Amino acid sequence: MCGIVGYIGVKEAKSIILEGLKELEYRGYDSAGFAIFNNNQATLFKAVGKLTNLVEKCKDFKTQGFSVAIGHTRWATHGKPTEANAHPHSGEATFVVHNGIIENYALLKEELIKKGFKFSSQTDTEVLVHLFEDELSRLSDPSKAFRAMIGRLEGAFAILLITKSEPDRIYFVKHGSPMIVGLAEDGEVHFASSDAPLIGYTREVVYLEDGMYGVATTNKLELHTLETDEVITPQFKRLPESKNFAQKEGFRYFMEKEIYEQHQVLIDTMMGRVVNQKISFDDEVSPSLFEGIDEIKICACGTSYHAALTASYLFERLAKIRTTSEIASEFRYKEPLLRPSTLFIVISQSGETADTLEALKMAKRAGLKTLAICNVDNSSIVREADATLLTRAGIEKGVASTKAFATQVAVLWMTALYLAQLRHSLPREKLETEINALRHIREVTKVTPTLHEKLKRLSKRYLHGHGFFFIGRDLFYPLALEGALKLKEISYLHAEGYPAGEMKHGPIALADSELFTIALMPKTLLYDKIKSNVEELSARDSTILAISPEPFELADDFITTHPHEHPMLEFFEMMVVIQLLSMEIAIRMGNDVDMPRNLAKSVTVE
Ligand code: M6R
Numbered sequence: 361m362c363g364i365v366g367y368i369g370v371k372e373a374k375s376i377i378l379e380g381l382k383e384l385e386y387r388g389y390d391s392a393g394f395a396i397f398n399n400n401q402a403t404l405f406k407a408v409g410k411l412t413n414l415v416e417k418c419k420d421f422k423t424q425g426f427s428v429a430i431g432h433t434r435w436a437t438h439g440k441p442t443e444a445n446a447h448p449h450s451g452e453a454t455f456v457v458h459n460g461i462i463e464n465y466a467l468l469k470e471e472l473i474k475k476g477f478k479f480s481s482q483t484d485t486e487v488l489v490h491l492f493e494d495e496l497s498r499l500s501d502p503s504k505a506f507r508a509m510i511g512r513l514e515g516a517f518a519i520l521l522i523t524k525s526e527p528d529r530i531y532f533v534k535h536g537s538p539m540i541v542g543l544a545e546d547g548e549v550h551f552a553s554s555d556a557p558l559i560g561y562t563r564e565v566v567y568l569e570d571g572m573y574g575v576a577t578t579n580k581l582e583l584h585t586l587e588t589d590e591v592i593t594p595q596f597k598r599l600p601e602s603k604n605f606a607q608k609e610g611f612r613y614f615m616e617k618e619i620y621e622q623h624q625v626l627i628d629t630m631m632g633r634v635v636n637q638k639i640s641f642d643d644e645v646s647p648s649l650f651e652g653i654d655e656i657k658i659c660a661c662g663t664s665y666h667a668a669l670t671a672s673y674l675f676e677r678l679a680k681i682r683t684t685s686e687i688a689s690e691f692r693y694k695e696p697l698l699r700p701s702t703l704f705i706v707i708s709q710s711g712e713t714a715d716t717l718e719a720l721k722m723a724k725r726a727g728l729k730t731l732a733i734c735n736v737d738n739s740s741i742v743r744e745a746d747a748t749l750l751t752r753a754g755i756e757k758g759v760a761s762t763k764a765f766a767t768q769v770a771v772l773w774m775t776a777l778y779l780a781q782l783r784h785s786l787p788r789e790k791l792e793t794e795i796n797a798l799r800h801i802r803e804v805t806k807v808t809p810t811l812h813e814k815l816k817r818l819s820k821r822y823l824h825g826h827g828f829f830f831i832g833r834d835l836f837y838p839l840a841l842e843g844a845l846k847l848k849e850i851s852y853l854h855a856e857g858y859p860a861g862e863m864k865h866g867p868i869a870l871a872d873s874e875l876f877t878i879a880l881m882p883k884t885l886l887y888d889k890i891k892s893n894v895e896e897l898s899a900r901d902s903t904i905l906a907i908s909p910e911p912f913e914l915a916d917d918f919i920t921t922h923p924h925e926h927p928m929l930e931f932f933e934m935m936v937v938i939q940l941l942s943m944e945i946a947i948r949m950g951n952d953v954d955m956p957r958n959l960a961k962s963v964t965v966e
Contacts, residue, residue: 362447362459363387363433364539366520366530366551368578373398373427374418380550380557381411381431386607387554388755389433390441390737395448395455397527398423404455406446426578428527430520430551432457435754436737439482439643449481451489453524454496458485459553460537461631463515482643484632488513492521503575506531510573510586516627518568520551533573535586536627540565542599547579555599555606564596615758615850615953619939622766623806628752629767630774634799637792639778645747649729650782653703658685659719660707661963663761663845667733667768668707669838670931674772678786678794679779688715691722698726705731707772709756709764710962711739720744733771735764749775759959760850762939765842766932770801773928797926804924804933811919812940818905818917819944825874825903828855830938831863832880833890835931840880843938850946850953860893871900878938879915881908882930883923907937 363384367376377394392414393406403421407413411433423429432447439445448455462468465484468491473479477490491512495505502523510519516536522529532539532551542550542562550561558565566581572592574583583592600606611617633640656675658668668685675683686696688706692715698704704723708716711734720741723730732745735753742748751767777794780786786794822828828847832840841857848855858867860879871877879894881887887910898904898914906915909923909930921933946953 362435362553363389364457364459364518364520364551364553365431365557366532367427367429367548368528368530368576369544369546369548370426371548373423373429374421376561377429377431378411378415380552381414381433383556383603384433384552384554385411386755386757387433387435389435391436391443391446392431392433393446393448394429394431395450395522396423396427396429397522397524398427399425400527402453402455402524404448404450406443406448408441408443408446426528428522428530430455430457430522430530435752436750441737444481445483447485449483449486449489451493454489454492454521456485456489456492456519456521458488458517458519460517460535461515461627462487462513462517463631464513468512488519488521492523496523502526502531506575507573507589510535518553529575529577531573531575532568533586534568535570539568541568541576541581542566543579543581549576549578549581551576554609556603558599559601559603559606563599565599566594566596612947613758613943613952613954615760615762615943618756618758618763619936619943620807621754622763622936623802625753625763625767626770626802626805628754629770630798631752633774634795637795639774639781639795641749641778644749645731647782649731649747650703650779652701653729654682655699655702656681656683656705657698657702657723658683658705658707659688659691659716659723660685661688661713661715663765663842664707664709664713664716664768666838666842666845667765667772668705669841670769670835671705671772671776673835673838674776675779678776679783680785681779681783686719688713688719691719696722698723698728700727702728703731704728705733706741706745707733707768708739708741709735709751709753709761709768711736711741712962712964713741714964717741717744733768733775735767756961758954759956759961760846760942760953762846766805766935769931770798773798793926797929800929801932804922804929805936807936807940811937814919815937815940816944818919819941819948821917822876822905822945823948825876826854827870828853828876828878829863829867829902830855830857830878830880831860831890831893832857833860833886833893835885835927836880836882836890836934839931839935839938840878842935843878843880843942846939846942847945849959850942850951850956851949852951852957853945853949860890863893864896868896868900871897871902873901873903875902877902877904878941879904879906879908880934881906881910881912882927882934883909884925884930885927907934
């Protein structure tokens with residue numbers, strides 16, 4: 361996930377920017393850079409990889425006296441992690457750093473190329489700098505040009521921009537991505553995309569709100585609203601004092617922060633891939649990867665396996681292609697019969713899971729085409745696979761996977777629809793319905809205070825008992841597996857995920873009031889079937905927590921979800937419910953949910 365810092369003042373600006381970027385390292389990044397105006401000179405440094413590479417590159421550079429500086433850490437989303445794609449992006453005399461997405465960048469880029477602007481990166485961000493300079497040549501006023509530039513943008517963004525003709529100021533805007541600005545006692549101005557880099561420099565900051573833009577100079581902050589251009593008075597708030605607390609952005613655990621940010625990272629996951637009413641993987645995967653393919657096999661471990669299982673339903677249903685999913689550690693030793701007409705997909709958050717990597721190598725040795733769905737670019741799995749779709753979740757610190765799962769399922773759903781386009785397996789209206797639904801996952805994954813409060817209170821009733829069964833049918837069976845895995849890995853309580861229709865074939869023998877059933881009861885998929893399965897458990901006195909948009913009178917506890925037209929929207933909303941429920945139970949049990957016992961984030965051994 362990208363990070364931004366900015367500075368106006370007389371201290372040594374390079375060190376301040378580098379320290380700020382260091383504070384943002386925890387968010388994950390694969391390149392970094394900064395631009396500084398000092399003594400009428402503009403200096404730009406960028407480097408791929410760790411910050412130490414950037415530090416090494418600029419080791420002989422120092423500022424003296426007054427400077428204006430902007431810096432950035434980039435987690436590759438649009439375009440590979442290369443130096444050209446790293447921020448700041450520069451024009452003739454302007455530098456810009458940006459978090460978020462410019463959804464209409466392709467159109468703007470085309471327009472600017474026609475006007476003669478040359479692009480040197482694959483990013484959406486670069487359009488900003490050329491667009492600004494284009495407006496500047498028309499309006500001859502940087503502040504008007506900045507306002508005009510913002511007016512052309514669609515998407516979510518936080519931007520800092522500096523330009524040579526006004527080397528004493530930073531232009532900024534916030535619209536969907538975070539941005540904070542602080543004034544220090546000596547008149548210095550500091551910007552950052554989260555609290556941590558500001559701690560120690562300023563005490564009082566303004567958390568910019570969406571739709572705010574402006575300009576900062578020494579000891580001065582001018583704020584406007586985008587809607588009316590009116591000047592607004594900055595509202596200062598006190599900064600937290602602990603950096604560790606700040607890195608968690610006010611949340612108790614990284615896992616909690618990661619659950620809350622799912623609706624934001626999904627914007628990145630879909631960026632440039634959901635275009636108008638189509639799925640486009642233009643710069644990432646060639647359609648030829650799917651030529652001659654009559655079957656798909658997906659292989660993964662843990663949570664990633666649950667995403668694989670979800671995909672096997674989606675691929676068969678939407679792309680009408682035979683699909684199976686396998687647990688990588690099983691697949692490796694089963695002497696599988698592999699056919700070259702099978703596309704082999706692996707899914708991994710880390711890209712380093714030993715079993716998944718070995719399964720991928722086996723498939724390659726057997727001559728299969730391979731595709732990786734992964735969160736970490738340049739990881740072993742990404743390097744090994746023929747093609748990759750990055751999930752773009754940003755770094756995931758909590759050992760229990762949450763946003764990685766959400767983004768994997770989103771990418772897999774997009775892949776199923778992409779294949780449906782190639783294979784003409786869906787009528788146009790159905791494809792459009794799917795894509796419209798896909799666009800809504802951002803909304804349904806947003807955590808509301810009411811839901812979280814309810815789950816917090818409910819959790820105290822689920823701290824004992826002799827076990828949990830998460831049950832669901834169809835797409836909600838893999839989600840039930842995921843719910844059970846979440847709960848057991850952080851609460852250390854025994855939990856199983858089960859297909860609801862299978863309970864009567866054995867597990868129902870366990871049913872009594874101390875057996876907790878978490879029933880996933882979507883309204884849009886096999887509702888009556890799952891309802892009767894839950895009734896069977898209720899008749900045996902199992903304690904039922906039903907999650908459904910439809911009231912269910914036999915439930916002991918009930919979480920009401922919103923009614924949706926599409927099962928996947930119910931899926932994503934229920935996913936958030938089971939993640940939060942598991943986390944709240946584990947917190948009540950006194951566990952560190954970020955670092956559960958016996959578990960590692962990346963399992964690089966068999
Ligand atoms: O990095 P990977 O996605 O390949 O990791 C696979 C599993 O180790 C991982 O999903 C694990 O199950 C998580 N702890 C689940 O929360």
